[in-house]
Amino acid sequence: MWVPWIGTGIEHLRLQQIDKGIYIDSVVVGSKHKQPFRVWYKIYCDSEWRVQTCLLHRYGPRSRELKFQVDSQGHWVDADNISLSALEGCIDVDISATPFTNTLPIRRLSLLPGQSTDILVTYISIPELEIVPVKKRYTCLETSDNGSLYHYENLTRGFATELHVDAQGLVLDYPEVWKRSWNEFF
Template sequence: MPLTHDLPAAWTRTDVAEGLGLGTLIAEPCGFTLEANETVAGAQERFSCRFTVHTDLAWVTRNARVETLSPEGAHVVELSGSGGRWTVNGNHAPELDGCVDVDVAATPLTNTLPIRRLGLGPGEFRDIAVARVEVPSLRVCRVAQRYTRLHSSTGPQRYECRGNRFGTHEITVDREGMVLDYEGLAKRLR
């Protein structure tokens, strides 16, 4: 399915008092690039996050760079995956080996990776392991997730995403797999 987005998508965060994100998908000859940023200005936390994820043509993550700016300063983490083996900041991270996707916690955009890669039909589900980057700490950990494509007779595709660390949420996506609504996290503005 070709990408047709001309402009970045914008999301408002629904889990914090003030939060806004902007992100896009870019088709390239050897894969896809996801570019996005998020800014949160809540009573308890304030940070900005910028990230880039590169995938191959099958939507398998090759590398990711995540940058944050918070009261603790500016920080960067870089992940690289090849043949199921992962490094974090150039060091082998065996706890991530076997992960295929990167999930940047501050954004709904990285949900596009497994949605596009898995190609689920209505009622189908897959259990996957992802390298999750917590924001703003940039702590990287392995997380089990289950994506289930829900039956939808009309309108956008809907998925249930269940994770061992964050519960179950319904995700509604456009025809390219970009999130329109992520229950409890973000809602697409444009």
């Protein structure tokens, strides 16, 4: 579980590594511009942490659902199998209301200290559910048995911070945005 540094909210995430891949099921409750939101999402990745499907559901007066599929080359289609050419080349998904989606490229890339990689991600803003490609950079600063430190940059928006992650690549601290409040592995 994560909680925001400021304001109210919580994310409760369940991550399962199964024989053929990784299954993520999470709910995020929070507010943006003093408007409450509740979003539930599921992501399924292959065993190399490449996103294969993503489902989001925003609850409330204007409920809405998004469903995508993506192949290993970054070809995205919606629930009706219609190509989403604007997202061409994106491998990962970044949901604005969660620190978890940083785990996807961190685990997929497996960077060593000093290594850096630029990637293109499908960015989904919450609660609006607007979808755009965003260029990001991850740089591994250090690793240990207990976790790692990454320099994270959103190159499209000109934002940068350092992310502390545990040994599984899950965010412990996203400065001034999210912090982990509880963790238990089953």
